[in-house]
Amino acid sequence: MMNTKEPIIEFRDVTFYYPISETPALQNINLKIYEGEYVAILGLNGAGKTTLQLCLNGVIPNMIMGELTGDVFIKGLNTRDYPTRELAKIVGMVFDNPEFQLTQTSVAEEVALGLENLGTSPHDMEEIIGEVLQTVGLSGLKDRSPFELSGGQQQRLAIASALAMHPEIFVMDEPTSNVDPVGKEEIIAVAAKLNQEKHMTVILAEHEVEVVAQYADHVIVIDKGKIILDGTPQQVFNQIDVLAKCGLRTPQVTEFFNQINQSKKLGIKELPIKIDEAESLMLNQFEKK
Ligand SMILES: Nc1ncnc2c1ncn2[C@@H]1O[C@H](COP(=O)(O)OP(=O)(O)OP(=O)(O)O)[C@@H](O)[C@H]1O
Numbered sequence: 001m002m003n004t005k006e007p008i009i010e011f012r013d014v015t016f017y018y019p020i021s022e023t024p025a026l027q028n029i030n031l032k033i034y035e036g037e038y039v040a041i042l043g044l045n046g047a048g049k050t051t052l053q054l055c056l057n058g059v060i061p062n063m064i065m066g067e068l069t070g071d072v073f074i075k076g077l078n079t080r081d082y083p084t085r086e087l088a089k090i091v092g093m094v095f096d097n098p099e100f101q102l103t104q105t106s107v108a109e110e111v112a113l114g115l116e117n118l119g120t121s122p123h124d125m126e127e128i129i130g131e132v133l134q135t136v137g138l139s140g141l142k143d144r145s146p147f148e149l150s151g152g153q154q155q156r157l158a159i160a161s162a163l164a165m166h167p168e169i170f171v172m173d174e175p176t177s178n179v180d181p182v183g184k185e186e187i188i189a190v191a192a193k194l195n196q197e198k199h200m201t202v203i204l205a206e207h208e209v210e211v212v213a214q215y216a217d218h219v220i221v222i223d224k225g226k227i228i229l230d231g232t233p234q235q236v237f238n239q240i241d242v243l244a245k246c247g248l249r250t251p252q253v254t255e256f257f258n259q260i261n262q263s264k265k266l267g268i269k270e271l272p273i274k275i276d277e278a279e280s281l282m283l284n285q286f287e288k289k
């Protein structure tokens, strides 16, 4: 990840304690994220993924008090100096429990809410609502009550509401509750589309390593509030032992090649992390024989 540009997100030696907590939820975090990256944050329950994400829109330290040392910069702005509502114009955030974010009586009104706060004209509003609902695949459900949607649809509605504000950085906590595997795949695919087509910087907290290997171009592994690995998916998922120490596994295809690499002494230096990479490596091996 060679880069001469300024990072769009930078953590400088950030440590954070929640109020009255004796152990830090984040410890000495140093991190640079560049515009257009699709970043996955991997870590077990309680590792600090959500806490790290809450630093991005200034909820930490501006709304959750606790004790923060070090600095977080978003497009060069120190989050200590800007209210969350200012940072919200740059950073869109969707939490893992969208049902608590939904308040309106129809899907369209739900998306309109944030736009009203921005003072968008009714004409522009209609256009933006149509566009973002199209993006997340909810065009046909404009008049439906948000509470009648499936978990996956609610998550996509929350995404649409965040997108309506045209954030440059899109942060998503892993869609876990109430989302079936297909719904989850759709959500991850929407994030990938935003990243590829709109060049949006995406920060996704995610458990499933296969999903991360498929979509992300930058992976951060966090354990007990510390960054343990930070690199490309290729680099990170080749660190099988380090991941295991954090209670994480590598994609199954990587695990498989690791085993036959050792047992058959194939001498593969970079283990594949995706199915298509594995396929070409396998065909190569056959041709050699
Ligand atoms: N509001 C809070 N007050 C006190 N401690 C908290 C609070 N929220 C989180 N913590 C603690 O901070 C640590 C990091 O939690 P965090 O929610 O960031 O982890 P996570 O990686 O998002 O976990 P999960 O996968 O379960 O969502 C944990 O030890 C957690 O117990």
Ligand SMILES: [Mg+2]
Pocket: 049, 050, 051, 173
């Ligand atoms: Mg979390």
